[in-house]
Amino acid sequence: SQTIHQWPATLVQPVGSPLSLECTVEGTSNPNLYWYRQAAGRGLQLLFYSVGIGQISSEVPQNLSASRPQDRQFILSSKKLLLSDSGFYLCAWGLGGGTDTQYFGPGTRLTVL
Amino acid sequence: QKEVEQDPGPLSVPEGAIVSLNCTYSNSAFQYFMWYRQYSRKGPELLMYTYSSGNKEDGRFTAQVDKSSKYISLFIRDSQPSDSATYLCAMSKNSGGSNYKLTFGKGTLLTVNP
Numbered sequence: 001s002q003t004i005h006q007w008p009a010t011l012v013q014p015v016g017s018p019l020s021l022e023c024t025v026e027g028t029s030n031p032n033l034y035w036y037r038q039a040a041g042r043g044l045q046l047l048f049y050s051v052g053i054g055q056i057s058s059e060v061p062q063n064l065s066a067s068r069p070q071d072r073q074f075i076l077s078s079k080k081l082l083l084s085d086s087g088f089y090l091c092a093w094g095l096g097g098g099t100d101t102q103y104f105g106p107g108t109r110l111t112v113l
Numbered sequence: 114q115k116e117v118e119q120d121p122g123p124l125s126v127p128e129g130a131i132v133s134l135n136c137t138y139s140n141s142a143f144q145y146f147m148w149y150r151q152y153s154r155k156g157p158e159l160l161m162y163t164y165s166s167g168n169k170e171d172g173r174f175t176a177q178v179d180k181s182s183k184y185i186s187l188f189i190r191d192s193q194p195s196d197s198a199t200y201l202c203a204m205s206k207n208s209g210g211s212n213y214k215l216t217f218g219k220g221t222l223l224t225v226n227p
Contacts, residue, residue, distance in 0.1 A: 032213050041121075041219075042219070043201075043217055043218070043219035043220065044157075044201070044217045046214060049213055049214070051213060088154075090156050090157070092156075094213070100145045100205040100213075100215065101145075101147060101159055101162055102159075102203075102215055103159060104149075104156035104157045104158070105156050106155060106156050107154075107155065107156045109154070
């Protein structure tokens with residue numbers, strides 16, 4: 001069966017510090033991978049998605065970036081965090097094509113102070 | 114007009130009640146419909162997936178799609194306190210097999226009181 005991991009689970013960072021969140025998927029090959037942010041009252045916001053190694057599509061211009069160095073690894077980064085980057089970050093995987101379902105990880109709660 | 118509208122609630126019901134959660138959408142290109150359940154401080158989990166109009170049942174849960182009205186529903190029978198969560202609807206378009214994105218509603222917060 002497939003499993004998706006995210007770490008860390010919780011993170012408190014000062015404004016201006018760098019960020020690296022990691023997501024890994026087990027039990028599947030060549031998944032589509034997604035980064036979402038969920039802020040209170042604003043729903044799920046798609047940040048990035050990737051259909052293969054090194055292929056990243058950005059949905060929202062901002063100070064975040066994503067990378068996919070391996071088939072089942074997805075990383076969300078920032079060089080300098082802003083207060084507005086606080087939120088609940090979710091990684092998801094899917095197989096695309098006809099089903100289009102996505103499966104979410106446990107999330108990382110980021111607080112920028 | 115937003116592509117997907119979902120009443121955020123909150124919705125509070127007594128244990129054993131039948132719960133109805135709904136979403137409307139504006140784009141007739143949406144073909145696939147999903148419901149996710151999200152417990153507090155957890156990631157969303159897929160509850161139901163439907164493709165065509167009509168009903169799909171899974172235990173106490175029934176998903177209903179009415180494409181002519183652009184309206185989807187999730188019914189929960191014999192609701193339990195463990196059903197207390199935020200329920201998100203999601204949908205996707207058929208883009209010739211290369212569709213990668215879901216469009217989500219903002220979620221409805223449900224509380225089932227014992």
